[in-house]
Amino acid sequence: xxxxxxxxxxxxxxxxxxxxxxxxxxxxxxxxxxxxxxxxxxxxxxxxxxxxxxxxxxxxxxxxxxxxxxxxxxxxxxxxxxxxxxxxxxxxxxxxxxxxxxxxxxxxxxxxxxxxxxxxxxxxxxxxxxxxxxxxxxxxxxxxxxxxxxxxxxxxxxxxxxxxxxxxxxxxxxxxxxxxxxxxxxxxxxxxxxxxxxxxxxxxxxxxxxxxxxxxxxxxxxxxxxxxxxxxxxxxxxxxxxxxxxxxxxxxxxxxxxxxxxxxxxxxxxxxxxxxxxxxx
Amino acid sequence: xxxxxxxxxxxxxxxxxxxxxxxxxxxxxxxxxxxxxxxxxxxxxxxxxxxxxxxxxxxxxxxxxxxxxxxxxxxxxxxxxxxxxxxxxxxxxxxxxxxxxxxxxxxxxxxxxxxxxxxxxxxxxxxxxxxxxxxxxxxxxxxxxxxxxxxxxxxxxxxxxxxxxxxxxxxxxxxxxxxxxxxxxxxxxxxxxxxxxxxxxxxxxxxxxxxxxxxxxxxxxxxxxxxxxxxxxxxxxxxxxxxxxxxxxxxxxxxxxxxxxxxxxxxxxxxxxxxxxxxxxxxxxxxxxxxxxxxxxxxxxxxxxxxxxxxxxxxxxxxxxxxxxxxxxxxxxxxxxxxxxxxxxxxxxxxxxxxxxxxxxxxxxxxxxxxxxxxxxxxxxxxxxxxxxxxxxxxxxxxxxxxxxxxxxxxxxxxxxxxxxxxxxxxxxxxxxxxxxxxxxxxxxxxxxxxxxxxxxxxxxxxxxxxxxxxxxxxxxxxxxxxxxxxxxxxxxxxxxxxxxxxxxxxxxxxxxxxxxxxxxxxxxxxxxxxxxxxxxxxxxxxxxxxxxxxxxxxxxxxxxxxxxxxxxxxxxxxxxxxxxxxxxxxxxxxxxxxxxxxxxxxxxxxxxxxxxxxxxxxxxxxxxxxxxxxxxxxxxxxxxxxxxxxxxxxxxxxxxxxxxxxxxxx
Numbered sequence: 001x002x003x004x005x006x007x008x009x010x011x012x013x014x015x016x017x018x019x020x021x022x023x024x025x026x027x028x029x030x031x032x033x034x035x036x037x038x039x040x041x042x043x044x045x046x047x048x049x050x051x052x053x054x055x056x057x058x059x060x061x062x063x064x065x066x067x068x069x070x071x072x073x074x075x076x077x078x079x080x081x082x083x084x085x086x087x088x089x090x091x092x093x094x095x096x097x098x099x100x101x102x103x104x105x106x107x108x109x110x111x112x113x114x115x116x117x118x119x120x121x122x123x124x125x126x127x128x129x130x131x132x133x134x135x136x137x138x139x140x141x142x143x144x145x146x147x148x149x150x151x152x153x154x155x156x157x158x159x160x161x162x163x164x165x166x167x168x169x170x171x172x173x174x175x176x177x178x179x180x181x182x183x184x185x186x187x188x189x190x191x192x193x194x195x196x197x198x199x200x201x202x203x204x205x206x207x208x209x210x211x212x213x214x215x216x217x218x219x220x221x222x223x224x225x226x227x228x229x230x231x232x233x234x235x236x237x238x239x240x241x242x243x244x245x246x247x248x249x250x251x252x253x254x255x256x257x258x259x260x261x262x263x264x265x266x267x268x269x270x271x272x273x274x275x276x277x278x279x280x281x
Numbered sequence: 282x283x284x285x286x287x288x289x290x291x292x293x294x295x296x297x298x299x300x301x302x303x304x305x306x307x308x309x310x311x312x313x314x315x316x317x318x319x320x321x322x323x324x325x326x327x328x329x330x331x332x333x334x335x336x337x338x339x340x341x342x343x344x345x346x347x348x349x350x351x352x353x354x355x356x357x358x359x360x361x362x363x364x365x366x367x368x369x370x371x372x373x374x375x376x377x378x379x380x381x382x383x384x385x386x387x388x389x390x391x392x393x394x395x396x397x398x399x400x401x402x403x404x405x406x407x408x409x410x411x412x413x414x415x416x417x418x419x420x421x422x423x424x425x426x427x428x429x430x431x432x433x434x435x436x437x438x439x440x441x442x443x444x445x446x447x448x449x450x451x452x453x454x455x456x457x458x459x460x461x462x463x464x465x466x467x468x469x470x471x472x473x474x475x476x477x478x479x480x481x482x483x484x485x486x487x488x489x490x491x492x493x494x495x496x497x498x499x500x501x502x503x504x505x506x507x508x509x510x511x512x513x514x515x516x517x518x519x520x521x522x523x524x525x526x527x528x529x530x531x532x533x534x535x536x537x538x539x540x541x542x543x544x545x546x547x548x549x550x551x552x553x554x555x556x557x558x559x560x561x562x563x564x565x566x567x568x569x570x571x572x573x574x575x576x577x578x579x580x581x582x583x584x585x586x587x588x589x590x591x592x593x594x595x596x597x598x599x600x601x602x603x604x605x606x607x608x609x610x611x612x613x614x615x616x617x618x619x620x621x622x623x624x625x626x627x628x629x630x631x632x633x634x635x636x637x638x639x640x641x642x643x644x645x646x647x648x649x650x651x652x653x654x655x656x657x658x659x660x661x662x663x664x665x666x667x668x669x670x671x672x673x674x675x676x677x678x679x680x681x682x683x684x685x686x687x688x689x690x691x692x693x694x695x696x697x698x699x700x701x702x703x704x705x706x707x708x709x710x711x712x713x714x715x716x717x718x719x720x721x722x723x724x725x726x727x728x729x730x731x732x733x734x735x736x737x738x739x740x741x742x743x744x745x746x747x748x749x750x751x752x753x754x755x756x757x758x759x760x761x762x763x764x765x766x767x768x769x770x771x772x773x774x775x776x777x778x779x780x781x782x783x784x785x786x787x788x789x790x791x792x793x794x795x796x797x798x799x800x801x802x803x804x805x806x807x808x809x810x811x812x813x814x815x816x817x818x819x820x821x822x823x824x825x826x827x828x829x830x831x832x833x834x835x836x837x838x839x840x841x842x843x844x845x846x847x848x849x850x851x852x853x854x855x856x857x858x859x860x861x862x863x864x865x866x867x868x869x870x871x872x873x874x875x876x877x878x879x880x881x882x883x884x885x886x887x888x889x890x891x892x893x894x895x896x897x898x899x900x901x902x903x904x905x906x907x908x909x910x911x912x913x914x915x916x917x918x919x920x921x922x923x924x925x926x927x928x929x930x931x932x933x934x935x936x937x938x939x940x941x942x943x944x945x946x947x948x
Contacts, residue, residue, distance in 0.1 A: 180632060181679030182686065214622040215630065216576065216795035222683055240683045242732065242793065245622065245630035280628050 031108045035065055041132065041145040045071055048132050048143055053176075057149050059121040060156035061171045061188065066102065067110045068134065076110035082134035085196075086116050086147075090126045095119075098169055098190040098198035102132075117171040117188060119159055121151035154246075154278035159192070160253075162261035167192040168201065168253065170277065173234060178241055178281045185239035187226055187277070189253070200233045207252035208237055209266050209273070212245060217271060246280045248272060317347055319402040333897070333912050333942045335442035335451045337472070338391050338399065338423075346815050346831055347404050347419070349849055353929040354523040355447065355477050356490040357392035357533075361927070363406060363774055363813045364835050364848045365418030368724040368782070369751070373413040375425045375512075376557065376593065377539060378610040378642075382565035382585035383530075384634050384726060384733050387523060391423070393516045393535035393563065395494040397453050397468040400426035406774060407755045408700035408717030411664045412606055412646055413591075415696045415721045417753045417778060425512060427498045428457060428464030435459075436948040446938035447477035447488070465499040476522070479933035480922030487522030487529055487571065500543075507544045513537070525929035526736050528569045528581065537561040553595040562586045576795035577623070583616035583635065600652040609643035614725045615674070618732075634733055636677020638725045641669040644696070657705040664698040668722050672729065680731055681746065684802075688746055696720045696750060702757075711761040719755070723748040727782050727803045732793040735784070737846070737929060738801075738884030741793050742784050745803040749780040766821045773814035781809035781839065807840040811848070829856040836878060846883035849926055850876040866898040867914075876926045888931065891923035897940075906948040913941040 036055030041048045051065040068077040082102050088095050102114040122128055131144040157171040174186035187206060190198040206226040212218045226237035241247060250273035252263035263275035319341055332341050339358040343350045350358035351366060362370050372390040373379070381388040401424040405412075410420020428434070435458045442451035453470035473491040478484050496514040503509055514537040521530040541557035567581040589610030596603040616635035622628075644666030652658045672678045672690040682688050700717030723745070726733060730744035759772040784801030792799050815833035822828060831854040837845035851874035859866040872892035879885040897914020920937040928934065 179679060180676060180683075182683050212630070214577065214624070214627060215620070215793065218793050218795075219791040220683065221790050222686070242680070242683060243618075243620075243630045243632040244628060245620075246627045 031105075031111045032065065032067070038064075039145070039147065041130065041143050042071070043141060043143045045141060046077070046134075046143065047071055050130075050147075057116075057118065057147055058156075059118050059149055059152040061115060061117050061173045063113070063115050065105070065111050065113045066132070067112065068136075077136055078109045080112075080134045080136045082112055082132060084114070084116070085131045085133070086118065086128055087131065088118075088120060088126065088128050093195065095195040096198065098171070098188060098200075115173075117157060117169065117190070118149045119157060119169055120149075122149045154280050156277060158275065158277060160262045160275055162253065163259075164255070164261055166261075168262065169198060170206075170251065170253070170275070172249070172277045172279070175239070175279075178239075178247075178279050180241055180243055182222060183239045183241060185226065185237050185249075186229075186232070187235045187237075187251075189235055202230070202233075203228045203256050204235075204261075205254045205258065206235050206237070207254065207263070207265075208239065209250040209252075210239060210241065210247050210279075211250055211266060211272070212243075212247055213271070214246060217266065218242070219266075241279070241281075244281055247278070249277045249279060251275045251277065317345055317404040319345055319404065320400075333442070333914070333940060334910065334944050335440050335453065335942045336396065338394060338396050338402075341396065342391065342402065342404075342421075345402075345404055346817065346833065347406055348421075349927050351847065351927045351929065352932065352934070353387060353525040354490075354521070354932065355474060355485075355488045355935070356492075356518070356521050356523075357388055359386055359389045360391055360421060361847065362404065362410070362419035362421065363776065364811055364837055364845075366847065368727060369417040369721065371410055371414040371416040371420040372423075373420070374423045374514075374537060375539070376413050376422065376591055376606075376608075377537070377559045377561065378414060378587055378589050378608075378612070379535075379537065379561045379563070380585045380587060380612050380614060380725075382563040382583035382614070382616065383533075383567060384581065384583055384616045384730060385526065385528070385567065385735075387521075387526070387530055387567065388533050388563070388565050391421075392518070392533065393537065394423055394514060395470045395472075395492075395516065397455060397470040397494060398423075398425055398496045398514055400424050407715075407753075407757060407776070408662065408698055408719045409702065409715070411662060411698040411700070411719060412604075412648065413608070414642075415644070415664065415666055415698055415719065417719050417721050417751060417776070425496075425498060425514075426466055426468075427500065427510065427512070428459035428466055430459065430461050430464065430500070430502050430508065433460050434948075436946055438944065438946045440942065440944045442940065442942040444474075444938055444940040446935050447474040449474035449940075451942075462502045463500065465497065467495075467497045469493065469495045477935050477938075480917065480920045480936035482920075482936065483922065483933065485524045485933065487524045490518060490521040492516070492518035492521075506546045507542060509540065509542055511538075511540045522571075525932040527572065527575065527734075528567050528579070529571055530565065530567050531570070532564070532566040534565075535561060535563045550596055550598060551594060552597050554593070556590070556592040558590045560586075560588050577620050579618055579620040581616065581618045581634065583614075585612065585614050587612045602650040602652075604646075604648040604650075606646040607644075608646070609641070612638075612640045612642075613673075614638045614640070632731060633674060633677040633680055634731045635725055636672045636681060636729055636731065637674035638677075638729050639671045639673050640725070641671075643667055656707050657703065660700075660702045660704070662698070662700045664696075666696040666698075668694045668696060670694075670722075670728070677729070677731070681729060681744070684743055685746060692746065694722045694750060696722060700755075709763050711759075711763070713757070713759045715755075715757045717753075717755045717757075719753045720750045722750055723782055723803065730803075732800075734794040734797060735801075735884075738784075738882070739796070739798045740784065740786070740801040741797050741799070743787075743790065743800055743802045748782055748803060749805055751778060751780050751782050751805070753778045768817075768819040770817045771814070772817075774812070776811040777808060778811065779808045780805040781807075783809075783839070783845075809837065809839045809845055811835070811837040811845065813849075825859055825861045827858045827860075829858060830854065843882070844878045844880040844885075846880040846885055847927065848878060848880075850874050850878065850888070863901040863903075864898065865900075867896065869895045871895075873925055879926070884930075885926070886931070888924060888926050888928075891921060891925070893921050893923065894918045908944075908946045910944040910946070911941070913939075915939045 035051035038050040047069045097119045098117040100114040169190040171188045175183040220240035224238035226235035253261045263273040403422040406419045440453045455468035471493045494516040498512040500510040516535045518533040539559035544554045563585045591608035593606040615637040620630040646664040648662045698719040702715035704713040757774045761770040785804040790800035813835040835849045837848035854871040856869040875890045876888040895916040899912035902909040916938045924931045
């Protein structure tokens with residue numbers, strides 16, 4: 001009987017809750033999960049909601065999810081084709097940065113996903129804007145607004161000139177949450193074809209040598225160089241981190257013929273490579 | 282394969298001995314065991330101890346012929362039996378398992394008790410020391426001082442001591458009460474020392490220490506033969522310098538508790554049955570905040586908690602005296618390291634150096650001391666244990682998986698220890714011979730240590746969870762001769778240790794510690810051998826004057842005939858004693874030959890020969906039942922600057938030291 005005394009209200013509550021579900025209008029399907037909204041970018045007809053895990057955009061790699069809301073019906077559009085274009089407005093010039101296509105997420109109705117790698121941070125006078133071009137039922141729309149891209153405290157992206165005269169962009173994609181273990185490391189490698197075009201570079205190789213400058217350039221064992229992954233269009237390898245703190249990932253970029261395009265081996269005389277990314281955790 | 286062969290050999294050996302033994306005639310004469318007992322108890326304050334009453338437990342142990350003490354400073358010396366240190370020996374407090382919390386062996390178990398807690402120390406060589414746990418080199422059991430229900434007693438004692446070298450101050454007091462139903466022993470001791478000076482007035486920086494220790498043991502008789510005994514020891518050391526190391530210890534704390542039920546009945550077949558539950562917890566904080574010139578500041582705290590029990594039963598049956606000990610313990614060992622970059626904006630660097638290893642051991646030990654005839658007896662011992670180890674912290678498991686990607690968080694081991702000893706005594710001669718086989722599991726550091734810096738050879742060490750058990754086959758022989766004027770003894774032990782665990786350089790790994798030469802990974806050598814022998818002699822020149830001498834020699838080699846580290850060179854002691862009525866006086870000399878067989882690959886060099894002299898005298902004044910005992914003396918009389926093979930990084934030993942100890946006992 002004592003048990004019943006406690007369970008009865010619980011059961012009742014459950015009944016009430018489960019019943020009340022059916023009464024409301026159909027709620028918009030939440031396909032965003034625990035992503036956090038960065039900002040809304042609107043025109044007269046639609047609002048593009050921009051989401052990331054942190055609710056922020058940063059210099060470097062950003063995994064971005066968007067959805068399009070009809071301003072009139074408040075419904076989310078399910079049948080759009082959409083593309084995007086980030087543009088940096090510098091004093092002297094404008095340029096874009098590496099990005100993926102924006103594609104509808106498989107198994108989901110309302111969300112579109114892709115990545116943008118902001119090659120630089122904004123400052124007082126130089127800002128990024130983000131343009132979305134999308135088509136719904138044959139009608140094309142455009143929406144654009146400024147976005148905030150603050151500087152990363154660590155170098156998670158680097159633009160370098162290879163000995164072949166090509167400008168390359170390397171961005172750290174994984175690990176986003178580094179741990180003391182053998183981490184999967186993913187780097188995006190792009191070349192700058194023009195100010196607006198940054199295609200993926202395929203089938204190169206990136207040598208990895210992580211070091212801790214504060215520990216007399218301590219390095220870790222069992223790292224693996226990064227090779228091209230044709231499925232993800234990125235470079236995958238293994239990164240061992242033996243302790244928390246600041247790590248400098250010294251890199252050497254090699255082409256298909258294994259020729260060094262950028263970077264130097266770390267030795268007793270040479271503390272670091274000129275091609276590097278950074279992690280601190 | 283080799284080990285299986287040994288087990289088979291031993292088992293068959295045991296059987297033949299048992300069968301042949303049954304045919305002998307019946308006669309029970311107890312033959313003295315060849316174990317060594319160091320008396321720490323201050324009830325019988327006299328010069329027999331050869332140690333000043335307020336000496337540290339380390340100084341007491343150092344007087345044992347079987348023990349050498351490894352020194353990293355003036356505090357917390359690490360005992361070695363048969364030239365084997367911590368991981369290869371079993372150190373227990375009254376049968377209780379307790380494990381240090383320092384990854385760098387700066388806190389041997391002996392540092393968490395003091396002489397005020399103890400009555401005796403039992404030192405057993407090799408497999409004779411497997412009663413309380415698996416061992417290779419031997420066992421040290423520190424016996425707590427406790428009253429009994431036999432005599433009505435109430436006495437209070439005060440001791441005070443001063444030593445000129447290091448300006449060491451020691452004070453202690455104790456209260457002991459016992460009657461037929463109840464006893465209680467309570468004591469407290471305090472020690473403080475500044476930096477000591479080596480010979481030639483060389484100050485050894487960072488050699489200071491301060492500690493106090495309080496303990497209480499109480500017993501209550503609850504029926505005719507049974508009693509409940511509880512004990513609590515709290516030991517707290519602060520500001521301990523380790524001049525041989527790059528780090529010091531700001532705090533080392535231990536709380537050691539137990540409760541037991543003891544049943545004694547000499548008329549019954551079961552003469553004694555003790556069941557004890559215990560728990561101890563250690564917190565050890567290593568840091569380098571007082572060192573001005575370090576490449577990077579770091580903190581290295583460690584924790585070790587142990588919960589356990591044992592049930593020990595002693596049986597007497599005509600010519601057999603049997604002992605069984607079933608024990609189990611659960612230990613939790615965690616240690617971490619935080620390093621502080623010189624750039625304050627940079628994140629702290631953190632790692633787990635012991636990945637929260639949970640060790641669950643359970644085992645059973647049996648011993649039969651069998652009297653063959655009035656001249657000889659046979660003692661057989663066996664221990665079987667099961668050990669389960671789990672890495673409880675994912676951070677630690679992930680860390681180790683950097684080196685061992687497929688490492689599982691759990692593993693099990695079986696451990697076997699066996700020995701058989703034959704003793705023969707006729708007239709003035711006593712002979713003893715024994716053979717033993719023992720196994721031990723790798724220690725937490727050897728299996729799971731993560732970048733532990735060893736300042737001795739200047740390498741970082743990585744544990745190896747895939748190590749086999751270390752196995753030892755040992756042979757011992759001893760002969761003693763005793764007459765009215767002369768006592769002589771010679772004793773030798775030989776250990777053939779297969780899968781000998783030691784660090785080997787792995788050139789693929791990069792050092793972590795700034796300034797280290799590289800990384801060594803614990804590996805097993807095919808085998809290593811250790812031989813130790815010592816010769817003792819005592820000659821009574823007259824009733825009052827005695828001459829006492831000891832000569833010891835050891836040799837340790839690996840399978841490539843390379844020397845093992847920390848093996849004692851030829852060493853000797855000579856002592857002239859005078860005793861008349863209440864006066865004792867002593868003149869001593871001790872020393873060692875040059876360390877010819879040193880191990881350069883483990884950071885040793887050829888330590889020079891040395892001889893030091895010391896002298897002391899004591900006098901006991903009685904006033905009624907009360908007693909005042911005064912002992913004064915001088916160590917290293919000629920202020921010699923020297924170090925021994927056992928001194929970490931050749932840290933020099935203490936120069937001339939004058940001491941006085943006064944004890945006052947009120948009954």
